[in-house]
Amino acid sequence: xxxxxxxxxxxxxxxxxxxxxxxxxxxxxxxxxxxxxxxxxxxxxxxxxxxxxxxxxxxxxxxxxxxxxxxxxxxxxxxxxxxxxxxxxxxxxxxxxxxxxxxxxxxxxxxxxxxxxxxxxxxxxxxxxxxxxxxxxxxxxxxxxxxxxxxxxxxxxxxxxxxxxxxxxxxxxxxxxxxxxxxxxxxxxxxxxxxxxxxxxxxxxxxxxxxxxxxxxxxxxxxxxxxxxxxxxxxxxxxxxxxxxxxxxxxxxxxxxxxxxxxxxxxxxxxxxxxxxxxx
Amino acid sequence: xxxxxxxxxxxxxxxxxxxxxxxxxxxxxxxxxxxxxxxxxxxxxxxxxxxxxxxxxxxxxxxxxxxxxxxxxxxxxxxxxxxxxxxxxxxxxxxxxxxxxxxxxxxxxxxxxxxxxxxxxxxxxxxxxxxxxxxxxxxxxxxxxxxxxxxxxxxxxxxxxxxxxxxxxxxxxxxxxxxxxxxxxxxxxxxxxxxxxxxxxxxxxxxxxxxxxxxxxxxxxxxxxxxxxxxxxxxxxxxxxxxxxxxxxxxxxxxxxxxxxxxxxxxxxxxxxxxxxxxx
Numbered sequence: 277x278x279x280x281x282x283x284x285x286x287x288x289x290x291x292x293x294x295x296x297x298x299x300x301x302x303x304x305x306x307x308x309x310x311x312x313x314x315x316x317x318x319x320x321x322x323x324x325x326x327x328x329x330x331x332x333x334x335x336x337x338x339x340x341x342x343x344x345x346x347x348x349x350x351x352x353x354x355x356x357x358x359x360x361x362x363x364x365x366x367x368x369x370x371x372x373x374x375x376x377x378x379x380x381x382x383x384x385x386x387x388x389x390x391x392x393x394x395x396x397x398x399x400x401x402x403x404x405x406x407x408x409x410x411x412x413x414x415x416x417x418x419x420x421x422x423x424x425x426x427x428x429x430x431x432x433x434x435x436x437x438x439x440x441x442x443x444x445x446x447x448x449x450x451x452x453x454x455x456x457x458x459x460x461x462x463x464x465x466x467x468x469x470x471x472x473x474x475x476x477x478x479x480x481x482x483x484x485x486x487x488x489x490x491x492x493x494x495x496x497x498x499x500x501x502x503x504x505x506x507x508x509x510x511x512x513x514x515x516x517x518x519x520x521x522x523x524x525x526x527x528x529x530x531x532x533x534x535x536x537x538x539x540x541x542x543x544x545x546x547x548x549x550x551x552x553x554x555x556x
Numbered sequence: 557x558x559x560x561x562x563x564x565x566x567x568x569x570x571x572x573x574x575x576x577x578x579x580x581x582x583x584x585x586x587x588x589x590x591x592x593x594x595x596x597x598x599x600x601x602x603x604x605x606x607x608x609x610x611x612x613x614x615x616x617x618x619x620x621x622x623x624x625x626x627x628x629x630x631x632x633x634x635x636x637x638x639x640x641x642x643x644x645x646x647x648x649x650x651x652x653x654x655x656x657x658x659x660x661x662x663x664x665x666x667x668x669x670x671x672x673x674x675x676x677x678x679x680x681x682x683x684x685x686x687x688x689x690x691x692x693x694x695x696x697x698x699x700x701x702x703x704x705x706x707x708x709x710x711x712x713x714x715x716x717x718x719x720x721x722x723x724x725x726x727x728x729x730x731x732x733x734x735x736x737x738x739x740x741x742x743x744x745x746x747x748x749x750x751x752x753x754x755x756x757x758x759x760x761x762x763x764x765x766x767x768x769x770x771x772x773x774x775x776x777x778x779x780x781x782x783x784x785x786x787x788x789x790x791x792x793x794x795x796x797x798x799x800x801x802x803x804x805x806x807x808x809x810x811x812x813x814x815x816x817x818x819x820x821x822x823x824x825x826x827x828x829x830x831x832x833x834x835x836x
Contacts (some may be wrong), residue, residue: 299706299707304711304715305706305711305714305715305718307714307718308706308710308711308714309706312706355671359667359668359671362664362667364662364663364664364667365664365667382644383644384642384644384645384714384717385714387639387642387644387645387667388639388710388713388714390671391635391639391670391671391674391704391710392705392706392710392711394671394674394675395674395701395702395704395705395706395708395709395710396701396705396706397701398678398697398698398700398701399698399701399702399705402694402695402697402698402701404691404694409690410689410690410691410693410694411684411690413690413694414682414684414690414693414694414697415682417678417682417694417697418678418679418682420678421675421676421677421678421679421682422675422679424671424675425672425675425676425679426579426585426588426589426592426672426675426676427579428675429675430588430668430671430672430675431584431585431588431672433668434585434587434588434664434665434668435584435585437664438585438587
């Protein structure tokens with residue numbers, strides 16, 4: 277299958293849902309609402325929402341069943357990027373060839389736009405679709421909250437910052453990747469599948485799948501440039517060859533979790549391969 | 557009734573629930589988990605959680621039925637205080653006679669501790685109690701998300717900052733108070749009552765009640781000192797006498813919403829009076 281075409285077909289569903297859901301950029305306070313949309317439109321590949329929809333499909337439901345929760349994943353991802361870019365964190369001026377939110381709207385509005393996106397994620401996820409029902413919706417919202425919290429994304433970011441001028445070992449680096457990236461990728465596939473009625477066994481397999489894909493993706497996303505300055509780069513810790521091998525091993529472990537799943541899980545498997553191997 | 561005794565009796569329920577729920581202060585990353593607890597323990601009066609429990613009681617349920625959601629309100633309130641205190645916002649060094657979170661743990665950890673608290677709020681609120689059921693729980697979580705979002709708390713804070721060196725008129729000031737304070741107070745009583753099975757009519761009455769109590773509380777909380785520097789102070793805009801009268805009028809409007817409610821709504825009414833009149 278053509279995974280780029282698959283992404284290109286699914287991501288506009290997310291774009292449209294988000295555009296309808298979010299206040300217009302000129303709704304007062306206009307600074308805030310423009311800032312909330314700044315990094316979302318035009319967006320990236322909507323990888324996490326598309327993963328959620330592919331996970332719903334893998335357990336036999338239409339992708340639409342998980343659309344609000346899928347959109348919530350993009351809102352959480354976007355909030356985390358805005359806060360990561362802040363002067364007190366990574367202090368980045370540009371992202372996706374545009375000024376970061378704090379450069380364009382100021383630091384206070386950037387913090388608050390991130391806060392608003394995180395709150396909006398739970399408003400989005402609270403849309404109960406008839407097929408999913410309230411019980412699954414609450415559990416999905418709980419998955420999102422746990423992934424975003426201090427044992428997930430936020431905890432990973434704290435350690436990532438702490439290691440910035442340090443030389444952490446491979447286990448510490450993978451622990452950061454697992455929380456900062458793996459937790460939300462794991463939540464993506466779990467939430468999509470949960471709303472589609474996945475069994476407990478399927479959810480456990482998807483949790484491991486998502487976590488390992490997330491770590492492998494992050495290893496690959498850091499690039500295979502050995503001249504990195506320090507901080508959480510597995511290439512810097514292990515060298516290029518070993519880091520590439522580790523990413524491949526994690527991808528293999530992830531795929532083995534759902535290897536027996538039927539043909540309709542193929543998009544999920546392909547998305548995992550694409551996330552890790554991408555341009556290679 | 558003795559409202560101080562009522563608060564003193566109920567707030568330890570919230571304290572205990574939060575203490576059990578949150579990671580220990582020494583759980584890694586320890587900086588983060590200590591920061592998350594810093595402003596929560598010892599806490600304030602737990603006014604929002606106690607309001608939620610009083611609202612549950614007012615519609616005929618035991619206060620315990622709303623305890624997780626009540627705790628979620630305190631988590632959201634605390635996150636907002638941590639972010640409000642940041643150097644890029646109000647730049648406060650002290651709160652409740654202790655250093656603020658960013659002074660003690662640094663700015664990055666303060667932003668992230670706030671983020672973690674906001675995420676944790678939804679994890680807390682996702683605890684489905686048998687009496688409440690999943691449907692009411694999702695709606696309560698949605699109430700929380702809307703109150704915390706860009707049309708509620710966050711939007712109010714953006715405008716509050718924008719007016720900092722300005723002289724807004726009374727309507728603008730009340731609009732800020734309504735979102736920055738009123739939205740979460742309204743959510744407190746709505747969530748408590750919703751989980752206890754309130755009717756749509758009761759929820760609408762409580763929404764107006766909470767909003768007006770919130771604005772009146774904020775007017776009173778700003779103090780009746782006319783020497784304020786500017787920004788969102790109704791006393792500065794209207795003078796002491798008119799501001800006091802306005803707070804009383806709002807309290808009266810709030811109480812009229814639930815004037816016909818039975819005796820078991822008396823704690824809710826007393827809490828409203830206490831919030832606005834307090835030490836006067």
